[in-house]
Amino acid sequence: MRGIEGRVALVTGAGRGIGEAIARRLASEGASVLVNDLDAEAASAVAAELGDRGAAIGGSVARPADAEAMVARVQERFGSLDILVNNAGLTRDGMLHRMTDEAWDAVIDVILRGAFNLCRAAAPMLRRDAPHHRKVVNITSINGIYGTVANANYSAAKAGLIGLTKTLAREWGPKKINVNAVAPGFIGGTRLTAARDEETGLGIPPEVLDGIIGQIPIGRGGTPDDVAGLTAFLASSDADYLTGQVVELHGGLEIVQVL
Numbered sequence: 001m002r003g004i005e006g007r008v009a010l011v012t013g014a015g016r017g018i019g020e021a022i023a024r025r026l027a028s029e030g031a032s033v034l035v036n037d038l039d040a041e042a043a044s045a046v047a048a049e050l051g052d053r054g055a056a057i058g059g060s061v062a063r064p065a066d067a068e069a070m071v072a073r074v075q076e077r078f079g080s081l082d083i084l085v086n087n088a089g090l091t092r093d094g095m096l097h098r099m100t101d102e103a104w105d106a107v108i109d110v111i112l113r114g115a116f117n118l119c120r121a122a123a124p125m126l127r128r129d130a131p132h133h134r135k136v137v138n139i140t141s142i143n144g145i146y147g148t149v150a151n152a153n154y155s156a157a158k159a160g161l162i163g164l165t166k167t168l169a170r171e172w173g174p175k176k177i178n179v180n181a182v183a184p185g186f187i188g189g190t191r192l193t194a195a196r197d198e199e200t201g202l203g204i205p206p207e208v209l210d211g212i213i214g215q216i217p218i219g220r221g222g223t224p225d226d227v228a229g230l231t232a233f234l235a236s237s238d239a240d241y242l243t244g245q246v247v248e249l250h251g252g253l254e255i256v257q258v259l
């Protein structure tokens, strides 16, 4: 893809799952990548596989000081920042009338506050004058557009991330910074979508998984690489005229019937 070679990226929550796939894809396109994760060991393992193009930092996106440290690290290690991917996320599902303050705050703090923390901390580097566009890609969800039962905290956080995306696209457009969001549907092979584990009882029951996949016109669940491909496109110079958009990535999932 054009315009990723030689750029510098920071991907949050990239120790596994979708974030890991995004970090790998950007590196394979020639970017240097700072891999962040709350799980510092996981971040280091991913970065190590990227060789000279990779560096790692632990820390929580929910903490403003950690966000500042991530930006300081990218400056020290690679000298610039061109692509920020706000991917870190988690779920604490439950019906709203039984939802605890802890469950509400945990999800809002990581997904929405986390993206705010990173965008604000990265602003001085992203807003520097440059001959090329710089890119922010926020990983939201179809839940933030359509809502989902037992998911008020997550859906509200993801909807908030869409508002942040559109506002920042307007604020930073004049600086040639594109701000877009990817709204994945069902992405298999991640912890958020793992099939039920008989021992722990955690995960999605097989009949529910079959029901979701049966409703997807493309005939399969998405993969982390599907999200990484779209993210790389948004980070590339082929998307220089695209900003403030939320791109739904769900294989044509008949969303309202399923969720």
Ligand SMILES: NC(=O)c1ccc[n+]([C@@H]2O[C@H](COP(=O)([O-])OP(=O)(O)OC[C@H]3O[C@@H](n4cnc5c(N)ncnc54)[C@H](O)[C@@H]3O)[C@@H](O)[C@H]2O)c1
Pocket: 012, 013, 014, 015, 016, 017, 018, 019, 036, 037, 038, 039, 042, 059, 060, 061, 062, 087, 088, 089, 090, 110, 114, 139, 140, 141, 142, 183, 184, 185, 186, 187, 188, 190, 191, 192, 193
């Ligand atoms: N899997 C899906 O079907 C799906 C669908 C739509 C959107 N998403 C979104 O994609 C993103 C990645 O999800 P995933 O499925 O790969 O999940 P995952 O749980 O496999 O990975 C999320 C990563 O984020 C990290 N993380 C959590 N809290 C953090 C924090 N405070 N600071 C830094 N890192 C933190 C975790 O340690 C983990 O490595 C999330 O924002 C999620 O909401 C996923």
